[in-house]
Amino acid sequence: MQTDDAPEETPADRRRSRVRESIISAAERVFAKEGEEGLSIRRLADEIDYSPSAIYKYFGSKEELIDELKEAFFERLLEKVDNSSSADRPFLERAKACVATYVETAVTRPFHYAAAFSSIQNDLPENGAGILSWDGFVASQKGQAFGVLISMVREGQELGVFDPALHPVIAAKSLWAGSHGLAQLLIHVPKFHQLVPDETPMSATDFIEFHASLQIRSLLKPAVASENGDLSGQAT
Amino acid sequence: MQTDDAPEETPADRRRSRVRESIISAAERVFAKEGEEGLSIRRLADEIDYSPSAIYKYFGSKEELIDELKEAFFERLLEKVDNSSSADRPFLERAKACVATYVETAVTRPFHYAAAFSSIQNDLPENGAGILSWDGFVASQKGQAFGVLISMVREGQELGVFDPALHPVIAAKSLWAGSHGLAQLLIHVPKFHQLVPDETPMSATDFIEFHASLQIRSLLKPAVASENGDLSGQAT
DNA sequence: TCAGAAAGTGAACACTGTTCACTCTTGTAC
DNA sequence: GTACAAGAGTGAACAGTGTTCACTTTCTGA
Numbered sequence: 001m002q003t004d005d006a007p008e009e010t011p012a013d014r015r016r017s018r019v020r021e022s023i024i025s026a027a028e029r030v031f032a033k034e035g036e037e038g039l040s041i042r043r044l045a046d047e048i049d050y051s052p053s054a055i056y057k058y059f060g061s062k063e064e065l066i067d068e069l070k071e072a073f074f075e076r077l078l079e080k081v082d083n084s085s086s087a088d089r090p091f092l093e094r095a096k097a098c099v100a101t102y103v104e105t106a107v108t109r110p111f112h113y114a115a116a117f118s119s120i121q122n123d124l125p126e127n128g129a130g131i132l133s134w135d136g137f138v139a140s141q142k143g144q145a146f147g148v149l150i151s152m153v154r155e156g157q158e159l160g161v162f163d164p165a166l167h168p169v170i171a172a173k174s175l176w177a178g179s180h181g182l183a184q185l186l187i188h189v190p191k192f193h194q195l196v197p198d199e200t201p202m203s204a205t206d207f208i209e210f211h212a213s214l215q216i217r218s219l220l221k222p223a224v225a226s227e228n229g230d231l232s233g234q235a236t
Numbered sequence: 237m238q239t240d241d242a243p244e245e246t247p248a249d250r251r252r253s254r255v256r257e258s259i260i261s262a263a264e265r266v267f268a269k270e271g272e273e274g275l276s277i278r279r280l281a282d283e284i285d286y287s288p289s290a291i292y293k294y295f296g297s298k299e300e301l302i303d304e305l306k307e308a309f310f311e312r313l314l315e316k317v318d319n320s321s322s323a324d325r326p327f328l329e330r331a332k333a334c335v336a337t338y339v340e341t342a343v344t345r346p347f348h349y350a351a352a353f354s355s356i357q358n359d360l361p362e363n364g365a366g367i368l369s370w371d372g373f374v375a376s377q378k379g380q381a382f383g384v385l386i387s388m389v390r391e392g393q394e395l396g397v398f399d400p401a402l403h404p405v406i407a408a409k410s411l412w413a414g415s416h417g418l419a420q421l422l423i424h425v426p427k428f429h430q431l432v433p434d435e436t437p438m439s440a441t442d443f444i445e446f447h448a449s450l451q452i453r454s455l456l457k458p459a460v461a462s463e464n465g466d467l468s469g470q471a472t
Numbered sequence: 473t474c475a476g477a478a479a480g481t482g483a484a485c486a487c488t489g490t491t492c493a494c495t496c497t498t499g500t501a502c
Numbered sequence: 503g504t505a506c507a508a509g510a511g512t513g514a515a516c517a518g519t520g521t522t523c524a525c526t527t528t529c530t531g532a
Binding site: 010011012040041042052053056061062 | 519522523529530
């Protein structure tokens with residue numbers, strides 16, 4: 001009565017995945033606190049009382065291990081953004097929340113988020129339209145989170161709130177760029193959010209809220225925009 | 237007839253700075269092509285026919301050396317942005333060009349730009365308002381480039397084009413975040429600019445232009461915004 | 473019970489940035 | 503011109519890193 005897909009979990013299997021789990025949880029702990037720099041295979045091995053080489057029985061390389069941490073993080077990120085975009089609130093609020101949630105979640109685990117955007121592919125020469133095609137991208141976690149943005153833009157246009165002249169995908173990319181940029185600056189520029197000359201301190205969340213409002217505003221239909229000028233330096 | 241500040245360049249001094257120059261130029265060459273990963277002290281030493289330890293007579297550490305590359309890059313960046321913002325063109329065009337130039341220049345040297353935002357200060361505890369205060373920040377290259385943005389926002393407000401309700405500094409931060417985000421995505425997400433489902437390819441410069449327009453649009457005074465709806469998916 | 477697979481290990485390799493005692497060259501003062 | 507000191511340059515070494523590999527131990531299925 002067992003389907004062929006469920007591969008009959010033996011005790012050995014359970015033991016193995018328990019060890020595997022202990023590795024990634026130790027890795028997660030260290031990585032969240034100290035990032036890639038603080039995470040060495042030897043240290044990891046120490047923490048879980050195994051030898052360094054043992055880890056290579058579970059992960060092909062350090063990079064592979066870290067990739068798993070990043071993917072798990074992006075799963076959470078996607079989930080949160082998705083939830084915030086489907087809440088029961090007026091559209092413009094949801095749209096703002098969507099952007100704000102993205103940034104807030106990213107900032108929660110700075111090392112994870114930063115590491116996810118830390119590789120530079122110098123030259124992938126004649127890749128036969130393969131690597132990172134649109135379909136491949138959408139299937140990825142990043143792509144899915146991005147997909148949420150696209151639907152949001154489309155919805156806004158259908159509701160007659162967003163400028164119909166905008167290409168939804170391209171507008172979503174702009175939105176993503178804005179959100180990503182804010183997340184990165186909050187992560188990499190110390191005290192970015194409270195960087196002002198005179199003494200008007202602003203909390204990070206307030207700044208995120210403000211930035212989200214500005215971004216949404218940039219997509220508004222010109223007619224709507226003029227009725228929607230409730231933006232001061234402070235968040236609403 | 238020599239002022240006291242000019243410290244009388246001896247031949248030894250010139251020799252020294254020639255060697256120093258050869259180090260950073262080799263470093264620049266390697267770093268621009270392969271980034272921090274490809275740049276090792278030993279390799280650098282090989283390229284300039286010195287021993288690795290010799291380099292430490294000129295630079296305290298690898299990090300110090302790379303910092304110099306980054307600073308030089310940001311100097312160029314600042315210069316370009318500054319020029320584009322003071323050209324002889326209508327304000328809105330200049331504003332767009334300012335943002336676009338920032339992104340374009342950043343993308344020119346992906347490793348430099350990426351590396352400049354790659355450190356995470358985990359916790360700088362009770363720093364007596366010192367490290368990265370507003371003044372300190374403005375004095376830095378990054379800060380100066382940012383300063384250009386602030387003046388731009390102010391100018392826009394004085395011209396009655398930008399929403400006067402916006403706090404110039406905070407709006408400028410938003411602008412910076414948007415530009416930074418686009419630069420980062422173009423650098424780190426392969427083929428980001430031409431990531432669309434249907435077959436409407438778009439050049440990177442066109443996308444940058446479009447994004448810049450959107451960003452500027454988000455700052456417009458509500459009244460002006462409605463007259464300024466010339467945004468399609470394609471750049472103008 | 474026994475063969476074979478899997479789990480785990482320690483030593484090694486090829487790197488890395490950095491330091492340090494050392495030599496050799498250069499410039500200066502007498 | 504010679505003595506001395508400062509600086510330039512070096513090779514070997516240290517303490518790390520990720521990774522591999524021959525090896526032993528443990529477990530498991532027939």
